[in-house]
Amino acid sequence: MAASGVKFGEKILFGVFALIGVFAIVSFVMLEVLRSRSDKPLYPTTTHYDFSAAGLHGSALFRDKGCTACHRAVQSGTNMGLDLDGIGSKRSLQYLQDFLINPEATYPAKTIDHGFSPKAAAYVTKIPVADLQAIATFLSELRATQGSADARLPVPERSGFVDEMVKVWAPDNWKSEHQDVREEAKTGNKEEQRGAGAK
Ligand code: HEC
Numbered sequence: 723m724a725a726s727g728v729k730f731g732e733k734i735l736f737g738v739f740a741l742i743g744v745f746a747i748v749s750f751v752m753l754e755v756l757r758s759r760s761d762k763p764l765y766p767t768t769t770h771y772d773f774s775a776a777g778l779h780g781s782a783l784f785r786d787k788g789c790t791a792c793h794r795a796v797q798s799g800t801n802m803g804l805d806l807d808g809i810g811s812k813r814s815l816q817y818l819q820d821f822l823i824n825p826e827a828t829y830p831a832k833t834i835d836h837g838f839s840p841k842a843a844a845y846v847t848k849i850p851v852a853d854l855q856a857i858a859t860f861l862s863e864l865r866a867t868q869g870s871a872d873a874r875l876p877v878p879e880r881s882g883f884v885d886e887m888v889k890v891w892a893p894d895n896w897k898s899e900h901q902d903v904r905e906e907a908k909t910g911n912k913e914e915q916r917g918a919g920a921k
Contacts, residue, residue: 768870769807771796771863780860783853792835792843795864808872810862818858822846868907875907 728736757764773781781796790799795806809818821828825836825847835843846854869877876884884904888896 768867769872770865770867772865773863774859776856776859777863778860780856780858783857784860787846787849787853787857789846789857795861805872806861807864808866808870810864811866811868811872812874813862815858815862818861819855822849822854822858823851874903876904878907880904880908 771777784790784793784795785798789795792803793799793806794801794803795809813821817828821836825833825843826838829836833841835841836846838844838847849857866872868875
């Protein structure tokens with residue numbers, strides 16, 4: 723099957739691939755130039771931290787104990803795993819300690835990596851409890867701005883749209899059987915709001 727030269731269809735196909743490649747490279751360069759010239763960050767930062775001494779110790783352990791192989795926090799670690807920035811606004815210190823020491827009994831769903839061996843992060847439960855407590859303290863100090871994607875609580879302002887949706891869709895017994903998380907957001911854990919509107 724001796725093919726002489728490149729067929730017309732192949733030329734079009736390769737041409738399209740080349741165009742996509744050029745487009746990607748040009749876009750990337752433009753984005754990088756824009757980013758380096760601009761004094762504002764490209765995206766607003768919605769996670770923040772203010773570490774205690776124990777939290778700082780925990781952050782060193784977090785890196786030393788291999789957590790960054792699967793997780794990302796405070797700009798270190800892998801992008802492929804679970805991002806733990808802001809987790810302290812979602813989970814309590816007690817929960818984080820319990821999870822690290824006894825993941826399968828604590829996690830609300832089936833775990834994939836944490837738990838008993840041969841799960842990949844089974845080694846975590848073997849780390850000395852004092853170290854796990856320091857890591858939990860570190861994690862609890864990773865906060866998210868209230869209302870951002872990583873936060874548990876919604877924005878403190880009332881939304882007319884959400885009110886309307888609740889009126890239309892929530893069953894009558896909803897108020898008596900469940901707690902409205904927005905009430906909690908209003909009375910507000912001030913801690914959750916720290917850094918709101920941060921640059
Ligand atoms: C092999 C990959 C892997 C390693 C290593 C790993 N984790 Fe995880 N981690 C996961 C996965 C996957 C989940 C989601 C829960 C699950 O399926 O096990 C998770 C969940 C978590 C959570 C979230 C729990 C929650 O309820 O939201 C915390 C906190 C956590 N890991 C901390 C750690 C710490 C601290 C270390 C290091 C001591 C560590 N992880 C090491 C994969 C890993």
